[in-house]
Structures are given as structure tokens and as C-alpha cells.
Amino acid sequence: MSQRETWATRTGFILAAVGSAVGLGNIWRFPFQTSANGGAAFLVVYLAAVLLIGIPVILAEFAIGRRANVDAVKAFRTLDRPSWRFVGAIGILASFWTLSYYSVVGGWVTRYVAGSVTGNALAAPESYFGAVSAGLPAILTHAIFIAVTIGIVAFGIERGIELATKFMVPSIVVLLLVLAGFAATLPGAGEGYAFFLSPDFGVVAENWQSILPAAFGQALFSLSLGFSVMITYASYLGRDDSLFADGLAIAVTNTFVGVLAGLVVLPLLFAQGVPPGEGGAGAVFIAIPTALAELPGGGLLGQLIGVVFFAVVFIAALSSAISLLEAVVAYAVDTFGISRAPAAIGLGLAGFLLGIPSALDTAWLDWFDGIGVTFFLPIAVLAVVVFVGWIMGDEAVAELRRGSNLTSAGTTWLWMLRTFVLLVVLLIVALNFNDLFLT
Numbered sequence: 211m212s213q214r215e216t217w218a219t220r221t222g223f224i225l226a227a228v229g230s231a232v233g234l235g236n237i238w239r240f241p242f243q244t245s246a247n248g249g250a251a252f253l254v255v256y257l258a259a260v261l262l263i264g265i266p267v268i269l270a271e272f273a274i275g276r277r278a279n280v281d282a283v284k285a286f287r288t289l290d291r292p293s294w295r296f297v298g299a300i301g302i303l304a305s306f307w308t309l310s311y312y313s314v315v316g317g318w319v320t321r322y323v324a325g326s327v328t329g330n331a332l333a334a335p336e337s338y339f340g341a342v343s344a345g346l347p348a349i350l351t352h353a354i355f356i357a358v359t360i361g362i363v364a365f366g367i368e369r370g371i372e373l374a375t376k377f378m379v380p381s382i383v384v385l386l387l388v389l390a391g392f393a394a395t396l397p398g399a400g401e402g403y404a405f406f407l408s409p410d411f412g413v414v415a416e417n418w419q420s421i422l423p424a425a426f427g428q429a430l431f432s433l434s435l436g437f438s439v440m441i442t443y444a445s446y447l448g449r450d451d452s453l454f455a456d457g458l459a460i461a462v463t464n465t466f467v468g469v470l471a472g473l474v475v476l477p478l479l480f481a482q483g484v485p486p487g488e489g490g491a492g493a494v495f496i497a498i499p500t501a502l503a504e505l506p507g508g509g510l511l512g513q514l515i516g517v518v519f520f521a522v523v524f525i526a527a528l529s530s531a532i533s534l535l536e537a538v539v540a541y542a543v544d545t546f547g548i549s550r551a552p553a554a555i556g557l558g559l560a561g562f563l564l565g566i567p568s569a570l571d572t573a574w575l576d577w578f579d580g581i582g583v584t585f586f587l588p589i590a591v592l593a594v595v596v597f598v599g600w601i602m603g604d605e606a607v608a609e610l611r612r613g614s615n616l617t618s619a620g621t622t623w624l625w626m627l628r629t630f631v632l633l634v635v636l637l638i639v640a641l642n643f644n645d646l647f648l649t
């Protein structure tokens with residue numbers, strides 16, 4: 211067999227991981243989760259979740275991946291704990307599951323780029339969304355989106371994913387900065403900032419049973435944790451650089467983009483008097499165009515901003531979708547010896563078929579999203595934390611120390627995983643199960 215691929219550069223790995231992290235979660239889910247869960251107070255809980263849980267867990271997935279240098283299932287064989295393969299398997303299943311509906315939303319976004327060019331998306335937002343988000347049109351754009359995803363993954367790590375994300379991630383940041391600058395000039399933007407940036411902790415105290423799991427779930431989903439994606443991406447690391455530094459850079463950039471997206475979306479909605487609403491799959495696709503249509507300039511300004519905005523969402527969604535497909539493809543390639551291109555095509559096609567219910571009816575899409583984020587994700591993260599904390603233990607610390615000179619930080623990290631992180635993740639799993647099955 212030929213030599214396994216690696217990232218060409220350290221920056222390439224970081225950008226690919228940021229590309230995975232930054233996605234619909236930041237731009238579509240985050241501002242609406244924030245508004246549905248009490249605004250700024252949710253943001254504070256989310257930031258705490260990223261710092262205290264997200265960063266330790268991303269390092270845990272990196273340690274597994276870089277040590278094993280193989281797909282997320284075989285990794286546990288390579289690490290001499292074959293009975294723990296289920297951990298990687300749950301993540302891969304979660305990736306495949308999520309790819310199916312993520313691509314459906316990616317398809318809507320593709321449609322909205324075109325709809326902003328023509329102006330149709332802004333003319334009658336509610337009926338436009340109804341027309342493009344269900345039935346045959348949705349299946350068609352879902353097919354287009356997943357075909358592009360397959361195309362990039364088929365080219366492999368260096369010539370596919372690394373090359374693509376090297377252009378995509380900087381574009382997302384630059385364009386969002388431009389949009390945030392524009393949003394700041396809107397009359398009423400201050401109301402949006404206030405909602406986003408001045409916390410009311412009374413709301414959290416009253417609703418912690420729902421806000422905690424929502425914020426922690428959002429933090430983990432946003433960092434692509436519990437999906438075997440970060441295990442897989444780290445498995446293509448050829449050299450030993452500091453995983454601490456890389457993990458931190460990825461988490462900081464991802465959070466920055468999430469906040470930046472909020473600084474675009476919320477001022478826009480507030481300035482135009484469009485209530486952020488209660489979320490749900492369609493919210494951003496109706497509320498944003500409604501707000502855009504109200505901009506001065508006879509609709510043209512709204513169209514222009516709409517094209518840029520949905521282009522950003524498209525790029526962000528695509529760079530995440532390729533990571534979801536890659537986690538599954540790596541498994542087919544490494545464990546079964548299938549060639550990359552046929553694996554990408556076959557598995558992408560299967561993901562397309564699984565996504566058809568979500569394309570036909572957004573109620574299915576919400577259901578898929580709910581199961582993925584509240585069921586698969588917490589269980590997989592819990593399993594990763596137990597495995598790295600209590601089974602790998604010192605071996606994981608040794609792996610983390612390769613390429614970094616932070617000696618005591620490794621031990622601190624391990625004990626955080628073993629105790630605090632484990633307890634919090636258990637609590638999240640319990641709250642989610644209570645919500646899913648007992649109420």
C-alpha cells in the first residue's frame with residue numbers, strides 16, 4: 211500500500227480544522243440559539259463551555275488521532291484497545307448522519323446565493339423559503355451541494371481539503387468583517403449589540419436545565435467534537451507541532467467567527483425590526499431576507515449584502531461538510547482498503563439518500579439535527595473523555611507533549627479530563643436524556 215497522506219503544512223492543518231469548526235453552527239445556529247436562550251447570558255455560558263470543555267476535548271481528539279495516524283475506528287486497534295473502537299464508530303456514524311441534513315441546508319444556501327442575485331429570495335421571503343426548502347427543488351440543491359463536497363474530498367488531503375480550505379477560511383473571515391462593518395452603520399444596530407453583549411444572568415439561573423445543555427451542545431458541535439472529525443484530521447499530521455497551540459488557535463478563531471456572525475446577524479435583524487424568533491431550521495432563511503429587503507436603495511443594496519452573506523454561509527457550510535464526509539471516507543479507506551475516490555462517491559451518494567427525508571420536509575431536518583446534537587454527540591464526547599482520561603492516561607499526556615514544551619500543562623489537562631470535564635459531560639448527557647426520553 212502507498213504511504214498514507216499528510217497535511218503539507220501546519221497552517222494547512224489548522225485552516226482545515228477551522229474550516230470544519232466554522233460552519234452553519236456559527237452562522238445559522240449560534241445567533242439563533244443565542245436569541246432563543248436569553249441573549250448575552252447564553253454567550254457567556256457558551257464561552258465558558260468552549261474554554262473549560264471544548265479545549266480539553268479537542269486536545270483529547272487530537273491526541274488519539276495523531277498517535278494512531280489512522281482512521282477513527284482502526285485508531286483504537288493501533289492504540290492497543292480494540293474494544294474501544296465503538297468510540298470512533300459512534301463519531302463516524304454521527305458524521306454520516308449529520309452530513310445528510312447538513313447538505314440539505316447547504317443546498318438551501320446555494321439556492322439563496324442565486325436568489326439574492328435575482329432578488330427573488332428577498333421579494334417574498336416566506337413563500338420563497340417554502341418553495342426552495344422542500345420537495346424536488348430542495349433535493350436538487352442537496353444533490354448539487356453534496357456533489358461539490360464529494361469532488362473536494364475525492365482529491366484527498368493535500369490537493370483536496372487543504373488546498374480548498376486555504377482559500378475558504380480566509381474568505382469567510384474577511385467577508386464577515388466587511389459585513390459586520392456594514393451592519394454597524396445601520397440605525398438601530400445598538401439594540402442588537404445590547405441584546406448580544408449585555409448579559410442577564412437571571413435568565414440563566416431560571417432556565418439552566420435548558421440553557422446549559424444548549425450552550426454546551428453548541429460549543430461541542432461548533433468545534434466539531436464527538437464526530438471523529440478532529441481525530442481524523444489529526445491523524446493526517448506528519449510532524450509534531452504543539453497540539454496545545456493548534457487547538458487553542460482553532461478554538462479562538464472559531465469563537466471569533468461565531469461572535470462576528472452574531473455582530474452581523476443581530477444588528478441587521480434589530481435594525482430592521484425583525485424579531486430574531488425562536489430558531490428552528492428556517493428562521494435565518496426568512497428573517498435575514500426580510501431584514502435585507504427593508505434596506506434602503508430600492509432592494510439593490512439588500513441583494514448585494516444578501517449575495518455576500520449567503521456566499522459566506524455557503525463557504526462555511528462546504529468546508530464543514532467536507533470534514534464530515536472525510537471522517538467517513540477515511541474509515542472506508544484505512545479500514546477496508548477502498549480507494550479514496552470511489553469511497554467518497556459511494557458514501558456521499560449514501561449520505562444524499564439519507565438526506566432525502568430532510569429535503570422533503572424541514573420537520574425531518576429538525577429531527578435529524580436534534581438527534582445528532584443531543585444524542586450522538588454527547589455520548590461520543592463522553593466516551594472520548596473516559597477513553598483519553600482514564601484509559602490512555604499518561605500515554606495521552608506523552609502524545610500531547612510531543613512538539614510542545616508545556617510540561618505541567620499536560621498533567622493539568624489530564625486531571626481536568628478525568629474529573630471536571632467528565633462530570634460536566636455526564637451532566638449534559640443526563641439533561642439531554644431527560645429531555646429526550648423522560649419528558
Ligand code: PHE
Nearest residue numbers: 231233234235236432434530
Ligand atoms: N462545526 C460545524 C458547524 O458549527 C459542524 C460540524 C460538526 C462539522 C461536526 C463537522 C463535524 O457548523
Ligand code: NA
Nearest residue numbers: 229232526530
Ligand atoms: Na466550515
